[in-house]
Amino acid sequence: MPRMLKPGELPDHLPRGGLVWVQGCSAWSSVVETEIAMAADRLSGTTFTGIFVPGLNPASRLLGGGRRLHGFFATPEMEAAGPAADMLPLCYADLSDHLQGLTIDAACFMVAPPDSRGICSFGPVCDFLPDLWQRIPVRIGVINPCLPRTRGTAGIPLSDFSGLIEDDRDLPAVGSGSDDATRAIAARLAGLVPDGATLQIGLGRTPEGALAGLHGHRGLAIHSGLIGDAVVDLLEAGALRPGMSVTTGVAIGTRRLYDLAGDPVFSFRPVSYTHAPRVLAGIEGLVTVNAVNEIDLFGQGYAEMRGGGFVSGPGGATDFARGAKWAGGLRVVVLPAAASGGRVSRIVPPGAGQGPVSLGRFDIDVVVTDHGLADLRGLTHDRRAEALIAAAAPAFRAALAKGWDDWRRGGRPGGASLG
Template identity: 50%
Template sequence: MPRRIQPSQIADVLPRGARVLVQGGAGESAVLADAIEALGLERPDLSFLGVFIPGVNERTYGAEHGRALTTFFLTGALKRIGDNVQFLPLAYTEILQMLRAEKIDAAIFTASLPDERRACSFGVAVDFLAELWPQIPVRVAHLNAAMPRTHGWAGIPYGELSAVVELDAPLLELREGAADGVSDAIAERAASFVENGGVVQAGIGRLPGACMRALSRKRDLRIHSGFVSDWAVDLLEAGALTPGAPITTGLAIGSTRLYAAAASPQFVFKPVSCTHSASVMAWLSGLVTVNAALEVDLLGQGYAECRSDGLSSGPGGSTDFARGAKLAGGTRMVVLPAEAKGGAVTRIVAPGEGRGPVSLSRFDIDVVVTQHGAADLRCCSHDERARRLIMVASPVHREALQAAWRRYSEAAR
């Protein structure tokens, strides 16, 4: 039987020199994070790693006090720390491979209260830990009545836990922000590429969420996505989804409305080995993926990892879904506003001039959508791809982009 502890006793159950996996998304326990950060300069021997979602998982786990921390996304808090933070820009399937091979000594996470079979559910955060826990010797769970018992994955037996904190607390939430005219225009154009009866995936962010909500008038849709937010409930309530077909996902982050709905059999939670598997997606005929980018260049390459203040992300799941959708004969869509900073900066850029590394190659993007139109890049020459992308750029920047393409073409001859 697990040891029942208070949050302040967390250091007592973590082995000396432990490498600790932290569940991300709404599966992160703010209670346990607070307790670890309250240790201050104590226990510098501990190190942490996790898939910390920017805007949701903003804890540091004492990295500012010398504890090492490995992350696959750079949150604002972690950016400010510096040397003790190791940033690994990996795709989701690569993260899973790494964690499987890594020696992890302990895991901390939120789980549901045990059911009549004494099993605890990982709830709305099944992505990584759900299949990694058997290889991790120390398992510390925050058993929280707010975490719904979800369908699709067996969870963890109560007797397999090492220690538990039993305390009710709100789950972490994600607020996508209100839509505006630009996002509405992009969403309506993106919706035209989704047919009734199709399968859809969306990445994290306000713009992919707006694109999903724009599908409310469609019918018989299915969702296969590594992540869902409140838009999944919106589509369910609008009658846009196939009756009885599950919403397949690994991670749900949104409001309490989403978490209440997630307990329904309509939601089926699976780990990354399923949600991000190319071999699974290959059977989802016509899969349409909708992911955001920060910039797209005139070759059709997408940049999604670097902002004006530096690197903030790895490729996440977008590359996994791009490859899976290709096998499914689907459509890989990238959505973004055509400009930034009040129109002063174009987000359709000259070849190779996107900020940071290329996240999606020109072979991973079929359609680029801005508020000015949709550029379908399939089966196009280089010149035609550039022409179509310039047509969806801001009119203010089109002449400069045409000149940049001419220079590029002349240099390439």
């Protein structure tokens, strides 16, 4: 049986100069974080990787002493680390393939205490590790009684760990929250989602909060890479269909969600299933609800930069957008029409969004803001721009219309119409 490591011993069990997976999302361990941060130069040359969620997992604390970070969500902290940290921009389906071809030397990951058969559950974080752990030679299990046992993915036998750490601290609590803009978006979303639909919900307060508009619906199901407390609200409102109606890879929320995560309603599956094209194509009428920071008048969504710096990564939005297309579904993007207290429009002129395009103009069907709804399906360039301008905050509509007209005139001799 694996030995319980004493405080300060973890660095001695990790390969110096190797690649080490550290579990993130809601299964981030502050004990592991502290052990690595206090390792001085004992882990010099070691690279730490994992799914580090912006604003939730303080991965930059793993740096120092010659250590490096390799992540998949860019954050201001990672940018500040300079050459000690890098980010690989991959959508989740491609990331799953990438990781399965990678040589990972060790992994530190949180699990629930073993059951009567000696099996430890991965809990509410089953995104990548269930497909990886058997090929990782050094496995450090962080046993946490606060982690719920979940269904859908086989766990790991306690005997297959190389060493164990105890961590009884509660999981991070992240509430969904709401405001006037989100409530207005929720009301408009309700008219787009039919009873019986299967929903995917993206990362962020706006798509989470928008689900409040669906409490009166019936027969809904969830197939998503991530869920939060809003799914509990749907369950309690009677909006979800009977049986196992929620399929996801990760749960990030409050104790309300974690306490229910082991219920038979929930099935936790890895990204190789939740984001697989063949699986998504088989979900008839899939409705995806994702957020962006900005959308331009072409209908392109920008989700990875804000305020001049990176704040996120590609994630799984493109996987689900393509899957919903194959499934004959609907791709919805939600965002407040303005930011900075109404001083900045989040609907911007053509090509003026910050950073790379995260969702292309062929990946978005409908844009919902607190000021309107732009259904872009079957529209010409000019009509798409008009629909988006109508969904912008009123204070910016005239400037956006002028910006579109300037682009048309500057883009082609004589300002030829795009329809």
